[in-house]
Amino acid sequence: MNKVIPVFAFVSLLSFVSPVNSSATSTVVVAAPSSKSVEVSSTVAFDDFLENLYDEADLKKAGLNIEVFKKAATGFYNLKKNNKLSRTKDVLTVVDFNKPSTAKRLWVVDLNKKKVLYHSLVAHGMGSGNDKAVKFSNTVNSHMSSLGFYVTENTYIGKHGLSLKLNGLDQGFNTKAKERAVVIHGADYVSEAFVRQHGRLGRSHGCPALPKEITPEVIQVIKGGTLLYIDGPSSNYTSAYLDTDSAIKHFENEILAKQAKLLSR
Structure with a gap:
């Protein structure tokens, strides 16, 4: 056709x-x-x-669902258009909580190099479910994971060691991330060994916790204004950043600017 x-x-x-x-x-x-x-x-x-x-980027081989990727990328271009992301890092982190905790369900993708930088296990909140996250909340003390778009901020040293602050952007879904202390950190309960012993990962208080051995390098790559998108089984999640028409405008402007630059040479 x-x-x-x-x-x-x-x-x-x-x-x-x-x-x-x-x-x-x-x-x-x-x-x-x-x-x-x-x-x-x-x-x-x-x-x-x-x-x-x-x-x-060979994302199918890496196990990332194409529809989840499209949603994450649409948000990326919308936030780029609004100057809410780093100008020097075209890095997108995607978490797919449609998958069980025993699966590697976090991807860090370099959109410029079209390459998967990290593909890892990641924990969900204990209030969201056992092996699979089935409930999500923006409520303080819910101990649930929160869906949606986040922008990474600065690091700090907390009880879990090096940690990365997150700014939730979706009103009603993740905007209380800071109040809830939802951050990226490492944890002993996020490991293949824990899965073998317990049949699933351990769970956090709502943080997307990573294996301790890769946490410092992942944080180094994604800190400072890159995008994190968390997807999951929810019928009521909505986001202004999933507006395809708005993302297309940025996409077209970017392509036309590149064409003009080539023609001026």
Whole structure:
């Protein structure tokens, strides 16, 4: 099935069309795309872009669900558009709590290099469930995990050693992360050995806890304004950062800027 030429591809094509000779007997007429075709082509282009990124980073092999990745990446581009993320780190961390605790369900992806940097076990909150997280909350003392988008902040040394503060962005879902002291830290109960002994990971008070041996290096990579997205089985989770149309605008502007830079050389 033929796809509509994306709007930025259309603009690019126009920039390379030779001017029509005024003495020619025939005239080439280029019809402007309708607003509907532009909207459809932009959506198709953005979806294709995300699928290509997914393939190039080999995320299927790494076990990351493509729909979860698309949601995380949509949030990434929306937050980039709003200047809420680091300008120097195109790193995206995804946690998929649809998977059991015995599975590696955290991925740190370098979107620029199209590479998985870390693929790890990660704990959920004890209030969310045993092997699988099935309930989520933004309430203090719920000891549940919270879904949604977070921006990483600075580090500190706490009772779990080196830890990373998180700023929850989704109103009603994770905005009390700081009040609840939901941070990234290492824990002994996040290990293959714990799984072999207990049949599941240990659980936190709501923090996405990591294996102690990789925590310092993961924190070093993702600290300072990178995006964390936590997905899970919930029918009521919504986020302004899942707005595809808004993400597409940033996507198109970024592509057009790159095209202009290439043409100016």
